[in-house]
Amino acid sequence: MSEAIRILHVDDNPSFCDLTREFLQREDSRFEVVSENSPTDALNRIQTEQEQLDCLLSDYNMPEMNGLEFLETLQQQFPDFSAPFILLTGEGNEDVAAEALNIGASSYIQKGNPEVYEYVATRIRHDLETEQAYRDSQRFDTLLSAIDDPFYILDGNGRFSYVNNAFCDLTGYDRATIRGSDPSLVKDEQAVAVGEKYLAQLLSNDGPDSTTFEVKIQPKNGDAIHCEDRMSVLPYEGEEFRGSLGVLRDISERKAREQQLREAKERYQLLVEQSLIGLYISRGTEIIYHNPKFAELFGCTDEANVLASESLSERVQPADRDRLADNLGEVMIGDRDSIREPFVGVQADGDTINIELLARKIELDGEPAVIGTVVDADEDDQSYWQLRRERDRLEAFTSIVSHDLRTPLSVAQGRIELVLQELTEGSAVESLEDADRALRRMEAMLGELLTLAKQGEVVADTEPASIQEIAESTWENVETADAHLHVSTDNSIEADPGRMKSLFENLYKNAVEHGRSDITLRVGASEEGIYIEDDGPGIPADVREEVFEPGYSSSEEGTGFGLSIVEEIVEAHGWEIGITEAESGGARFDITGVEFAE
Structure with missing residues (x-):
């Protein structure tokens, strides 16, 4: 509403129009009153000035058409014209008053003594403020309804005074049901208490402007929904607390992921702590972490006993320490993808134990490290050692085939080639050629046999x-x-x-x-x-x-x-x-x- 309030007064009596203008402008300096003596002239003015008019005063008894007919014609010709319409009449008539209000008049006032102008001025101001508030609320409602996240306003008594469409969708309740109800409609007792606790923090003298907390919203149907509530306090009117507002965000998926991560962490911890294989993390030979089985393998009764050792090297016999350090160093710098080697371990009481140690490079806190396993080779991994012995025998076999058999075959083939170049008798040449083919077939078979031996090794890296x-x-x-x-x-x-x-x-x-x-x-x-x-x-x-x-x-x-x-x-x-x-x-x-x- 502009600072000047422009009022159109319609009355078939010019003198009454002048009098009304004088009294109203005396009541409020913002009033600017213009007059028309017939509804037709008033409609013509509205057609050209409707954007500048803030309020209409109309007499009821006019010869061309009465005030109600004028209002209906106005509504038909200018459906978007929303300025307050106040009907003035010389006689009190409840039926006219009821019909006027029913078809859209904002007020009905009976003419009389001069004091009525003070009331008219008050009604004009009230109706204009009401109309402006309605327009503001419409814009406010349109704005908040467009917010994707659920939004709510609680009044000073802690009851819902506004919710947007997203809030209705989240809870499954319509606005009529939510408005006027308290938060217990969509929260259990514990969730209500949590909201009140955070509101109290906002209202404290040193409280923040806003706060964010997690809350469970109970919809009309279905399970509770995990939400994040960002709450703040409405601006005060003087010392009066007007209420609070908040924006909800559905965090159900995040909570589900967090639960999955917790469960995965628990399973991982259970796997590591209850593992039947010793696990460790080190930088080079320096132990950073180990599980209980690692300590058990070395006969240690507590973690401090193991970590007191400055390095893994101290857990193997002196003769193996350089080899262990070299192997772990090669893994750390990337020269080897991994190691799997036997060592003689030294337990806390000085006894020795045959162990198999495996290590692979990882990155820990941005720096290279090693993760690995240690097993009791005499107790837990007999099958591995048997397989290792089989592998060693296979390697020895392939070495014999490759060197001890291929070498004489090559010599025999070379000799036959020399003889073939010197012989001329057909039968002898044919026999030697048969022998040459047999030797070449043996050579091919040995090659295939070597390939067969090597290809059977389990593929470790793909x-x-x-x-x-x-x-x-x-x-x-x-x-x-x-x-x-x-x-x-x-x-x-x-x-x-x-x-x-x-x-x-x-x-x-x-x-x-x-x-x-x-x-x-x-x-x-x-x-x-x-x-x-x-x-x-x-x-x-x-x-x-x-x-x-x-x-x-x-x-x-x-x-x-x-x-x-x-x-x-x-x-x-x-x-x-x-x-x-x-x-x-x-x-x-x-x-x-x-x-x-x-």
């Missing part, structure tokens, strides 16, 4: 490997005659790329060796894993298990180790392989249990 890239690059390095390759997947799997190449190489060779020269191979992915199939003669069902046995071959030229190597690679990854018939009638190898990379 990385995302593109099926298409490995399949196609391997194809380029294999003699495939006129054969064709089609790859229909761009998926990647977690695997050892080097062994995957060997897997594809042996499957390609097997298909080309036993199929046509123009055989077609297809590589693809299924829901269960990957497959390699061809359109060759296929593999009979009764020998599909035998083909994976070392030395099995249906070809005189083959070594019989190709598919054995494939199976070893598959099992080293923890996968499975099976043979079926392809739609083309050829052989199809399905490798399942693979992990597709994201």
